[in-house]
Amino acid sequence: MSTKPKLYYFDGRGKMESIRWLLAASGVEFEEEFLETRDQYEKLLQGGSLLFQQVPMVEMDGMKMVQTRAILSYIAAKYNLYGKDLKERALIDMYVGGTDDLMGFILMFPFLSAEDKEKQRALIIQKATSRYFPVYEKVLKDHGQDFLVGNNFSWADVHLLEAILMVEEKKSDVLSGFPQLQAFKARISSIPAIKKFLEPGSQRKPVPDDKYVETVRRVLRMYYDVKAN
């Protein structure tokens, strides 16, 4: 029996992607089971594996963990990416909260109508450049250190890099007003575990496409229209 964490989700980013990033950044190998059919999902439900009937679900350390934030917090703490004390943890939680909100706008993007997608793209860029990126740019500028919190690599850095790359996929020059973030991006990308995750063949998932949307809708029977923010 392998003791690697096992991830249950669709074969795509969604809410699981941040978990893949964090495990990879921690140097932890993991297995994945991809939900492709409604039957698979119902089997998981009937087996009692999904506490609130939802995925992501991660089997690790004898637990069947659900709720993305709970899973991420557990991994961060276990692999020492959660700061050295309560105050550093508070900062990390605040920063992660921000990047989580930003990535939330992107999470629903594939499920929007073509018209709403245009509006949402504009919203993502606007939020990124006026609300979120300036905060992290200032944090890095003010302390001049390589990492967001406590001069140590943490979950906050992984999450911010993930967010930066996702926003760049919507507008490739979005970092043009943010020199600190450009340097941050280069630095964090070159950390061996992250560099590896960014290479082809890793478990990083591509930008969601129609097939992904269709799979999610089919498995979750989620056929209603998703409204933009």
Add this chain to the structure above:
Amino acid sequence: MSGKPRLTYLNGRGRMEPIRWLLAAAGVEFEEVYLETKEQYDKLIKDGFLLFQQVPLVEIDGLKMVQTRAIMSYIAGKYNLYGKDLKERALIDMYVEGISDLMQMILMFPFSPPDAKEKNLESIKERATNRYFPVFEKVLKQHGQDFLVGNKFSWADVQLMEAILAVEEKVPDVLSGFPQLQVFKTKMSNMPTIKKFLQPGSPRKPPPDAHYVETVLKVFKK
């Protein structure tokens, strides 16, 4: 200057209410600043108080904390309501996140258009009775202890208590199929700090009314 935490939000529940519950349950006195005008809010942003230009804001221990979850995790950690180890913390996090998803539906309810309110109320009832309450009913039944995690009072218990009362305000008989939760509710109500919070005159806020909704729309108007 008082050493008490200072909460800045509207004079109503919203996203600050779980924080009020947790501080109260921990026996921590706090001060509140109420946002009533857009000007107040804009000034807070201009003066650099709101990291992401949003409230809740809790000034505590020299930090200007924002992001509800971050604030609650900090309070729970500081006042020993977060379990004794990583695995207990994981359980508490899972439970709290689940409850938070249910509370999100209640949070948004006052802002839904009139023709959607009945449908949304039905969704709240359905989720509470089919997805969330059965989980906690089962947890309590299986271990037979008073508290959700580790036989000790924690953030998860506070959050569940708040959710039970909030749903009951909308669906008065919602606990009728959940004997364990009924007992849990009684036990929590009798805990001294919670009992005090449930009494008139406490910082607990009433259910959102039209005035509250109006204030929210006014203060956060773009």
